[in-house]
Amino acid sequence: MQQFARVLTENGIIPVVLRGDEHLDLRPIVSDITPEAIASGALKAVDTTGLSPVRGPFNYLAPISGLRQISATGFNYKKHIEEFKMKPPTEPEVFLKAVTSLAGPGDPISRGPNAGTKLDWEVELAIVVGREAQDITAAEAPNYIFGYVCLNDISDRATQVDSEGGQHLVRAKSRPGYTPIGPYLTTGIDGMNLDLWTKVNGRYEQQGSTSDMLFSVNEMLAYFSRHMTLLPGDLLATGTPPGVGFGKNRFLTPGDVLECGITNLGDQRHEIRH
Known part of the structure; x- marks a missing residue:
């Protein structure tokens, strides 16, 4: 490692x-x-x-400079799926986040100008791609993984869902500061055996393990490579464990302290601002 x-x-x-x-x-x-x-x-x-x-x-x-793509998925932890009483997906969801949303592991997070913002947390293991990947198999995927970072997929649930119930993931997750990563980019570890957690004001909100993933990191990387070209340094966020604020109707407010971390990837700490 x-x-x-x-x-x-x-x-x-x-x-x-x-x-x-x-x-x-x-x-x-x-x-x-x-x-x-x-x-x-x-x-x-x-x-x-x-x-x-x-x-x-x-x-x-942020442990990588000059990133070009951030791809992500949702509902990839079995307990998170159970938490929302959903049917397990048969294939991964695919969406992107704006690169301009990247931030460091200690940067403050601004809620933005929308007074109705419902700011939420999602600690996630993100794959760091090591070489260009297109149409690879899950068996080949380890050769394309450089390492991993801790990523907090900050989301505004108020803009994520419209008045008709439609989902708008990119707009809800792409404001500046909504994708803090780091502090460490770690290589040589097993991505399927890591603990991950989130705290708000010192209280645990999320505690889980990557072993609970529905689709493994290798399966995820292979699947995404069938739909886009993945480039060296790209991030692929692999979903979040149970305990997000959306399921509790509890969201971040100015003055809150948001922390998260993953085994061997370090801890993040963010102050929530207006």
Whole structure:
């Protein structure tokens, strides 16, 4: 396992690889963590010998710069499906989120100008694509997965559903700040055996395991590759466990503190603002 991140220091943005509690400067190897760096293979099994620790205070940024696509699915956890008393889907749902919605793991989240916003949380495991994928099989999928990040699929439920009950996922999930990722981009782990959780003001709202997925990460990647070309660095969010606010009619308000995390991918913390 290796964990990568991007940090903002007084000297600018530095890509790092973790070694224990140390954050080692990756710039002797890559100038930044980008789709191009991922595709080049430079971040595969990085030799940390000779890399220097980053000194002084820093803040975590989104762990990938220059992302081109964010694809996502819904209702992929069996307990989440049961929570809404739904029939399990026979194939994954496919939708996209705007790249401009990306944010860092500690950035504040603004509800936006809509007074009726019903802001909700969805902690999700997101696949980071390692190489261009088109029409691959589930058996081939591990060769196309570079690693994983924690993604919070922030959603405005008020704009997600129209007056006739129609779903509008892209518009509900694409405002700036609605897709915080990080802090770590982690490689060399089993994506199907990770715990994930969400807290609001210190109270657990979501607790689950990726082992509860209806469609595995390999099946998901293969399915999406049949409908679009996936590029190095792209994210594929794989759904959320039970406990979203929509099912409880409880939503985020200004002043709330939203936290989430996934095993080996680090924790996020966000203040909710107007």
